[in-house]
Amino acid sequence: xxxxxxxxxxxxxxxxxxxxxxxxxxxxxxxxxxxxxxxxxxxxxxxxxxxxxxxxxxxxxxxxxxxxxxxxxxxxxxxxxxxxxxxxxxxxxxxxxxxxxxxxxxxxxxxxxxxxxxxxxxxxxxxxxxxxxxxxxxxxxxxxxxxxxxxxxxxxxxxxxxxxxxxxxxxxxxxxxxxxxxxxxxxxxxxxxxxxxxxxxxxxxxxxxxxxxxxxxxxxxxxxxxxxxxxxxxxxxxxxxxxxxxxxxxxxxxxxxxxxxxxxxxxxxxxxxxxxxxxxxxxxxxxxxxxxxxxxxxxxxxxxxxxxxxxxxxxxxxxxxxxxxxxxxxxxxxxxxxxxxxxxxxxxxxxxxxxxxxxxxxxxxxxxxxxxxxxxxxxxxxxxxxxxxxxxxxxxxxxxxxxxxxxxxxxxxxxxxxxxxxxxxxxxxxxxxxxxxxxxxxxxxxxxxxxxxxxxxxxxxxxxxxxxxxxxxxxx
Amino acid sequence: xxxxxxxxxxxxxxxxxxxxxxxxxxxxxxxxxxxxxxxxxxxxxxxxxxxxxxxxxxxxxxxxxxxxxxxxxxxxxxxxxxxxxxxxxxxxxxxxxxxxxxxxxxxxxxxxxxxxxxxxxxxxxxxxxxxxxxxxxxxxxxxxxxxxxxxxxxxxxxxxxxxxxxxxxxxxxxxxxxxxxxxxxxxxxxxxxxxxxxxxxxxxxxxxxxxxxxxxxxxxxxxxxxxxxxxxxxxxxxxxxxxxxxxxxxxxxxxxxxxxxxxxxxxxxxxxxxxxxxxxxxxxxxxxxxxxxxxxxxxxxxxxxxxxxxxxxxxxxxxxxxxxxxxxxxxxxxxxxxxxxxxxxxxxxxxxxxxxxxxxxxxxxxxxxxxxxxxxxxxxxxxxxxxxxxxxxxxxxxxxxxxxxxxxxxxxxxxxxxxxxxxxxxxxxxxxxxxxxxxxxxxxx
Numbered sequence: 001x002x003x004x005x006x007x008x009x010x011x012x013x014x015x016x017x018x019x020x021x022x023x024x025x026x027x028x029x030x031x032x033x034x035x036x037x038x039x040x041x042x043x044x045x046x047x048x049x050x051x052x053x054x055x056x057x058x059x060x061x062x063x064x065x066x067x068x069x070x071x072x073x074x075x076x077x078x079x080x081x082x083x084x085x086x087x088x089x090x091x092x093x094x095x096x097x098x099x100x101x102x103x104x105x106x107x108x109x110x111x112x113x114x115x116x117x118x119x120x121x122x123x124x125x126x127x128x129x130x131x132x133x134x135x136x137x138x139x140x141x142x143x144x145x146x147x148x149x150x151x152x153x154x155x156x157x158x159x160x161x162x163x164x165x166x167x168x169x170x171x172x173x174x175x176x177x178x179x180x181x182x183x184x185x186x187x188x189x190x191x192x193x194x195x196x197x198x199x200x201x202x203x204x205x206x207x208x209x210x211x212x213x214x215x216x217x218x219x220x221x222x223x224x225x226x227x228x229x230x231x232x233x234x235x236x237x238x239x240x241x242x243x244x245x246x247x248x249x250x251x252x253x254x255x256x257x258x259x260x261x262x263x264x265x266x267x268x269x270x271x272x273x274x275x276x277x278x279x280x281x282x283x284x285x286x287x288x289x290x291x292x293x294x295x296x297x298x299x300x301x302x303x304x305x306x307x308x309x310x311x312x313x314x315x316x317x318x319x320x321x322x323x324x325x326x327x328x329x330x331x332x333x334x335x336x337x338x339x340x341x342x343x344x345x346x347x348x349x350x351x352x353x354x355x356x357x358x359x360x361x362x363x364x365x366x367x368x369x370x371x372x373x374x375x376x377x378x379x380x381x382x383x384x385x386x387x388x389x390x391x392x393x394x395x396x397x398x399x400x401x402x403x404x405x406x407x408x409x410x411x412x413x414x415x416x417x418x419x420x421x422x423x424x425x426x427x428x429x430x431x432x433x434x435x436x437x438x439x440x441x442x443x444x445x446x447x448x449x450x451x452x453x454x455x456x457x458x459x460x461x462x463x464x465x466x467x468x469x470x471x472x473x474x475x476x
Numbered sequence: 477x478x479x480x481x482x483x484x485x486x487x488x489x490x491x492x493x494x495x496x497x498x499x500x501x502x503x504x505x506x507x508x509x510x511x512x513x514x515x516x517x518x519x520x521x522x523x524x525x526x527x528x529x530x531x532x533x534x535x536x537x538x539x540x541x542x543x544x545x546x547x548x549x550x551x552x553x554x555x556x557x558x559x560x561x562x563x564x565x566x567x568x569x570x571x572x573x574x575x576x577x578x579x580x581x582x583x584x585x586x587x588x589x590x591x592x593x594x595x596x597x598x599x600x601x602x603x604x605x606x607x608x609x610x611x612x613x614x615x616x617x618x619x620x621x622x623x624x625x626x627x628x629x630x631x632x633x634x635x636x637x638x639x640x641x642x643x644x645x646x647x648x649x650x651x652x653x654x655x656x657x658x659x660x661x662x663x664x665x666x667x668x669x670x671x672x673x674x675x676x677x678x679x680x681x682x683x684x685x686x687x688x689x690x691x692x693x694x695x696x697x698x699x700x701x702x703x704x705x706x707x708x709x710x711x712x713x714x715x716x717x718x719x720x721x722x723x724x725x726x727x728x729x730x731x732x733x734x735x736x737x738x739x740x741x742x743x744x745x746x747x748x749x750x751x752x753x754x755x756x757x758x759x760x761x762x763x764x765x766x767x768x769x770x771x772x773x774x775x776x777x778x779x780x781x782x783x784x785x786x787x788x789x790x791x792x793x794x795x796x797x798x799x800x801x802x803x804x805x806x807x808x809x810x811x812x813x814x815x816x817x818x819x820x821x822x823x824x825x826x827x828x829x830x831x832x833x834x835x836x837x838x839x840x841x842x843x844x845x846x847x848x849x850x851x852x853x854x855x856x857x858x859x860x861x862x863x864x865x866x867x868x869x870x871x872x873x874x875x876x877x878x879x880x881x882x883x884x885x886x887x888x889x890x891x892x893x894x895x896x897x898x899x900x901x902x903x904x905x906x907x908x909x910x911x912x913x914x915x916x917x918x919x920x921x
Contacts, residue, residue: 050733052566055538058557059812061527062545076521080544093522129564152733188735188855195734197855236860238883238919239703269513270619271656273663351519388849388862392621392656392665393695395879397849397862419851419860419881421919471851471860471881473917475703 010040010163011175013082014064016109019167021084022066023107025091027169030100031068031075033329034091034107035168037306038064039348042125043160048136050152051144056129063348066090069330070098076351109173114304117311118296120179122208124159131208132157135216139185142217146224149231151195152188155220158203166308174308180299180455181210182444185220189227196233198226198401202442206297214442226383226402229414236403236418236472242378243420243468244371244406248439249384251458254289254361255447256387256396257424258282262289262316262324263342263354263449264331266391273394273425274322282322283428286364289317291326293341293357299443300358300457307343307352314340320428328354346452353450360459364434368462371433373409379470380404380411381420394424400470419471427465435462477546479504479526480643483635486530486551491637494559495532497573499636501770502528503811506629508596512603513622522596527811530554534562536571542812573636574773574793574803581642581767581774585760590675591627591647599625602651602681609685610655616696617689619656621665623681626650632766640772647673648763651681653688659696666691671903673761691845694866698876701867701920707841708882708916709834709868712899714847715824715908717861719753721852721886723819723906726780728789730854732799737857737887738786746786747890750827750911753781755790757805757820764821764905770809775820778804784891790817823900823907831897831910841868842918844882857886863918880920889913 019036026034040062047054063080064087075097077090124132136155143153160180167173184201200223202214245253258274266272274282283289293302293311302311307329315323327335328343331354344355372380380403387398397419405412440459447456483500490498504526511518528551529542539561541554607623627649634642652669668688670679710718722738730736738746747753757775759765769775771793779787788804792815796803808818835843848862860883866873897910 048566052568053564054566054568055540055814056561056565057540057814058554058561059541060543060545060550060554061812063525073517074519076519076523078521078523078525080525080527081546090523097517097520129561133564152735188733190734195855197735197853236883238881238917240919240921269621271621271663271665349523349525351521386850390665390848392663393698393878395848395862395864397851397881399849399851399860416856416858417851417853417860418858418883419849419862421848421862421879421881423879469700469879469881469919469921471862471883471919473860473883473885475705475917 010038010165014038014165018084020107020109022087022091023167023169024105025088026066026068026095027105028102029095029098030103031070031095031098033069033169035067035166036064037348038165039162041160041162043158044132046132046136046157048140048155051140053133053136065348066094067351068094068097072334073097074330074351078348107169109167109171112172112174114174114176115310117294117303118205118301120207123161124179124181124208125161127208135183135211139216139220143185143187143220143224146221147228149189149191149228150187150224151190153185155185158182172308174304176303178205178302179207180205183216183219184444185223187223187227189231191231194231196227196230198223198230200226201444204297204299204443205301229402233414233416235474236415237470237474238472240467240469242375243465244375244378244380245463245465246382247435247437247460247462249441249458250381250463251360251441251460252384252387252398254460255356255359255458256389256398257422257427258289259356259359260389260391261424262326264325264327264335264337265354267325268331268335272391277322278324280322281320282425283317283320284431285320286431286434287317287320287428288315288362290315290362291356291359295358298358298440298457299445299455302357305341305343306345309339309341309343311341311357326354326356328352344454346454350452355449355454356447356456358440358457358459360438360440361461363436363438363461366433366435368435368437371435371462371464372406372411374433374464375406376408378406380406395421396424397421415472421469421471427468430466431463432466433464437461479633480641483633484641486555487635487637490530490532490555490558493556495534497533497637499531499573500528501809501811502633504631508599509626510600510603511622511624512600512607513620515604515607517600518622529811530558531814532558532562533572534559536567536569537562537565538571539565540814570794570798573638574771576773577638578640579774581644582758584758584765584767586644586646586673586765588647588674591649592629594675599627605681606651606653606685609682610653610689613686613689614693616657616659616693617655618658621654621656623653623685634768634772636772642768642772644767649675649678651678651684653684655689655692657692657696662696664692664695666695669903671763673763695864695876698864698878700879701877701918703919703921705915705917707838708913709841709843710911711843711845712901712908712910714844715911716904716906717847718889719822719824719908720906721854723822725854726789727817728791728799728801729795731789736854741786742789744786745784746887747781747784748893749783750896751781751784751890751893752779752825754825755780755820755822759821762821762902764819766820769805770807770815773803773805773807775805792817819906821905824896824909824911826898826900826909827896829895829897831899834895834897834910834912835868835873836871838868839870842877843868843873852886859884859886859889880918882916882918884916889916
């Protein structure tokens with residue numbers, strides 16, 4: 001195959017011969033593995049505030065990252081200047097992680113085709129800025145029309161298109177083109193002297209056809225609905241109680257409670273509470289947990305990871321039994337585990353690490369309404385803003401933004417935002433009911449690790465946790 | 477390439493193709509970053525980066541473009557793009573550059589050539605020494621997320637069509653350490669770091685490794701406590717969690733739009749008399765110090781809360797014009813972002829009290845050393861975060877605590893700050909000494 005097959009517009013910026021020279025230079029001091037990663041991204045962002053398009057913004061970034069692995073050591077250098085002299089300098093800097101004698105290491109690469117899991121029909125770059133500002137104006141109008149108590153509305157639109165080429169000393173040479181869209185609305189509802197805010201958004205690896213599936217108006221109304229509900233909220237309870245977690249975004253719970261703990265690097269270093277436990281029962285048998293980059297058009301989906309490995313589906317926990325970890329090249333090799341296509345990085349500035357793609361808990365067979373009915377006194381957690389985990393002791397939090405008391409099997413008063421805290425392995429044994437309503441989040445999540453943010457998706461059916469600590473203020 | 481010239485040329489070119497006002501913010505940087513784990517180098521990154529951001533105003537409409545590619549063809553295209561994009565944005569009569577001409581930049585001591593000249597080998601050795609010191613401290617240190625040495629040398633250039641051309645260079649370096657303690661199958665990680673603009677002001681590797689090890693050892697045997705309302709002590713490491721939420725709530729734009737719980741509070745008591753908060757961009761060698769802000773306004777020192785009374789909100793050029801105020805010189809940005817107000821050296825003023833005296837005065841309470849999650853709502857003032865630390869019993873640190881939350885309303889929390897200690901450490905741009913809040917809700921068992 002030649003480079004004309006690549007779904008990439010940047011192949012001409014770094015010809016095959018140049019890549020081969022860079023890889024040879026990177027291995028000149030005896031590294032085990034060398035890689036060239038090149039990226040060019042163009043993104044558009046448009047914020048709306050106080051009924052006005054605040055500004056129109058375009059960003060262009062490009063560069064090359066060169067990585068050398070020697071044993072467990074990684075040398076990395078990057079350059080935003082694509083002149084061959086500067087790239088050779090970067091290759092030489094990265095090469096120094098290995099300190100063997102200088103020797104020739106000729107490298108030959110062969111073009112390979114990445115899978116094509118999703119289609120993008122209307123490229124955002126082919127659409128006018130005014131067609132994008134029009135989406136925000138529609139969202140803004142719908143928000144103010146929703147309820148007279150909606151007093152402030154902010155909205156944003158973002159899209160990006162990236163071309164990526166990865167080549168390595170194993171001979172891989174592969175390219176991909178990625179599109180991403182995101183839209184979001186936040187609003188403030190005011191009644192008397194009480195003000196409450198909420199936000200909602202959506203998107204994915206998709207083109208402008210995204211707006212055929214969900215309108216800006218629907219996104220605005222969902223933000224408004226949550227803000228209005230909050231006007232009547234009472235202080236959240238403090239203490240340990242049964243918690244029912246809503247589907248979709250609720251998957252943040254498993255992303256934090258178990259997802260990070262299954263990333264191979266933490267396990268290789270024996271830092272995770274799931275280290276060395278493959279084959280063991282780590283969760284209730286109701287729990288089947290999957291990471292799947294090949295799901296079409298989700299924010300966490302991709303054709304190939306940032307090391308050129310195809311995105312794929314992996315069952316990580318099957319009916320409570322731990323089946324595997326998510327790997328990147330380095331950790332897969334050192335742990336003698338298969339590549340799972342989870343080697344990801346924020347940009348050419350960064351070393352890849354094992355990261356989640358679309359991480360979700362699979363559906364069970366309980367009726368979501370029955371799950372709520374089964375709780376005498378507890379909390380229904382409907383929406384969240386995010387979470388965090390301490391990978392070493394397993395403690396994790398997630399931040400509730402919309403929740404309700406459950407009293408005698410029925411939803412009661414809405415409660416104020418609060419943090420929920422638990423311990424990962426402990427919570428997994430307390431999953432006592434799993435709904436049939438698996439859903440993925442609407443597509444706005446970004447996961448942070450080692451200072452790098454990457455787009456991810458979470459998903460989950462409605463789930464009942466028999467006991468969890470709710471961090472409110474009401475002790476009555 | 478002469479970057480000052482490039483910045484000025486780009487401004488002039490933008491005006492030529494139709495911008496009424498234009499501004500370039502250009503950054504260059506050199507990074508060195510090494511992580512050592514269990515005695516071996518794990519990752520080593522070394523690279524230089526640059527970027528240019530251009531803001532243009534056309535008929536009071538704003539556009540922004542940025543690039544890391546400085547090819548003349550790319551920049552020319554972006555300049556044309558910017559002027560075209562601006563016409564699609566909304567007209568806002570308060571838009572525009574700050575109404576200031578060129579001034580003299582103060583010298584703030586932000587640059588140390590030694591940060592750059594010290595060899596890579598020396599930096600690697602210091603990281604190695606830090607990692608080793610953690611393991612040497614106690615046999616229960618069995619693992620490590622690593623110890624790192626990072627240094628950065630950066631330059632910021634600002635040029636605009638009001639004739640401003642500013643440049644300042646700065647260095648930063650830091651050592652961090654995260655060892656894991658293990659006992660009876662329980663694992664706990666501790667963190668400690670030193671960060672400074674001057675190489676010789678770094679705490680020693682052995683000290684950093686030792687304190688990080690102490691932090692992780694101290695957590696062994698941590699347990700959950702009952703749900704209750706008690707006094708809570710924020711250690712200097714977690715105090716910034718509250719201060720950063722307070723800063724966000726003081727953004728003038730949010731306040732005037734009613735999106736902040738601190739609206740209508742200027743001149744009023746929002747905290748106890750023990751609370752004085754300062755924002756000081758002019759602190760010599762400060763990690764948040766800078767002579768000019770992201771829009772070219774010269775920075776200045778401000779008392780934000782004076783003995784509990786709120787003195788001011790923060791404004792950039794546009795919001796200051798809109799609300800009839802002066803820009804506070806707090807516009808912060810990188811080359812790839814538009815300016816927005818941010819903290820410079822934003823700190824709670826230390827008092828003359830040893831933190832141990834605060835602990836001594838508490839019969840039953842919670843000394844918080846770590847928080848987890850971002851649970852501060854600047855619209856309602858609600859605060860709820862995961863916390864771990866030590867339980868205080870009869871004036872002593874009795875046992876480690878984990879997997880609980882602390883919650884309250886930030887206005888109550890500020891008003892209930894009973895005591896402030898003397899132990900502020902200026903290792904980031906938001907700094908706090910240890911302080912005591914008379915009562916918060918702990919949610920646990």
